[in-house]
Amino acid sequence: MKKIKVGMISFAHAGHPDSYLSFLINHPNVEIIGLAHHDKERLQKHLDAYALPYYANYEELLQTDCDAVIICSEYVNHAKIVMEAAEAKKHILCEKPLGLSIPEMRAMIKTCKENNVQLMTAFPSRFSKPIQEVKKMIDRGGLGEVLAIKGTNRGVNPGSWFIDPLKSGGGALMDHTVHVMDLMFWLTNSEVKDVYTEASTKFNDIDVEDAGIVHVTFNNGTIGVIDTSWSLHESFPRSFDLTLQITGTKGSIFVDVLGQSNELYSKETKKATWEFWGDNIDQYLVNAFVHAIVHNEQVPITGEDGFNSTAVALATYESLRMKEPVDYNSFIQSKL
Incomplete structure (x- = not known):
C-alpha cells in the first residue's frame, strides 16, 4: 500500500495536534516528515519519543518532499499557511475555523483548487x-x-x-x-x-x-x-x-x-x-484524510464545508x- 509523507505545522491549538500526531505515528500509510513550531520546547516530548525532524520555520518544512500537511496554528494564521502550503503542492488538513474572513476563505479554497491539492477542514x-x-x-x-x-x-x-x-x-x-x-x-x-x-x-x-x-x-x-x-x-x-x-x-x-x-x-x-x-473521533478524522490522499479520492469534509460553518x-x-x-x-x- 502506498505511503504518504506528512508534516505537521504548528502545535498552537490545544490538544488536537498532539492527538493527531499520536495516530499518524502508527498509521501504516504515513511517514512523518517533520514537525514545525516556533517553540521547540512545546514539541520536545514528541521529538524525543519519535526522533522526528524539527523545523523552527514552517516554510522550511514546505520545501521538503512531503505530500500533505496538518495545520493547527492560531486561527489568524490559517489563511497564510494554507495558501503557502497549496502553492507548495501539499494536500492540507486545517483546523477549524477555516479562516477569519469571507475573502480569505474564498482565496484559500481558490488557491487549493488552482494548485490541484485537497483542502479538508477538521470537524471530527x-x-x-x-x-x-x-x-x-x-x-x-x-x-x-x-x-x-x-x-x-x-x-x-x-x-x-x-x-x-x-x-x-x-x-x-x-x-x-x-x-x-x-x-x-x-x-x-x-x-x-x-x-x-x-x-x-x-x-x-x-x-x-x-x-x-x-x-x-x-x-x-x-x-x-x-x-x-x-x-x-x-x-x-x-x-x-x-x-x-x-x-x-x-x-x-x-x-x-x-x-x-x-x-x-x-x-x-x-x-x-x-x-x-x-x-476516538480524532483518529477517524486523520484516517479519513490519509485515505483520501492515498487513494486520490475527495476528502469527506471539504474547504467549502469549513467555509459554510465559519x-x-x-x-x-x-x-x-x-x-x-x-x-x-x-x-x-x-x-x-
Missing part, C-alpha cells in the same frame, strides 16, 4: 458513531421532517491566544459555533437563510464574548439554536460538551457526542470526571453589531 464530530447513526436515521426518514435542532457546544475558558481577538477572531462564538453548525449543515442538507445572535461576557474577565445563543433558519424551514459558550466551570466533569436535540414530525432524539463515558472519582483530580471510552460564525458578529437578524447570503456577498 462528524465521525462520532452516535452522530453517524442519527444521520442515517434522518436520511431514511426515521424522524420525518426535521423541524428543529438545539445544539450545545459549551466549554471552559481556554485562555492563551484563544481570548486574544487579534489571533482568534473573537471569543466563544468563533470558537464553538462552527462545530455544531457543520453538523447542522450535514444533517439538514440545507443552506442557511438567516442568522440572529445574542452574546456577551458573563463568566470571565476577558475582552471577548464568553456566552452566546445563535439562532439560524435554514432554507428548508428547519430552525437551529446553539448554546455556544465558555460557561463550564472548572469543576465540571469534562472541559467541553457537544450535544444535539433533534425534533422531527415523527419523533425526536437526543445525541451526546461525548456520552460514551464512565464516572471516575479520583484523589488526584479532587473531583468527579467523565472518562471517555468510545472510539461564515455563520462571522455572521453572528454582524448580527450582534446590527442587533437584528442577518440574511446569510447577502452577508457573504457584501464581504466579497
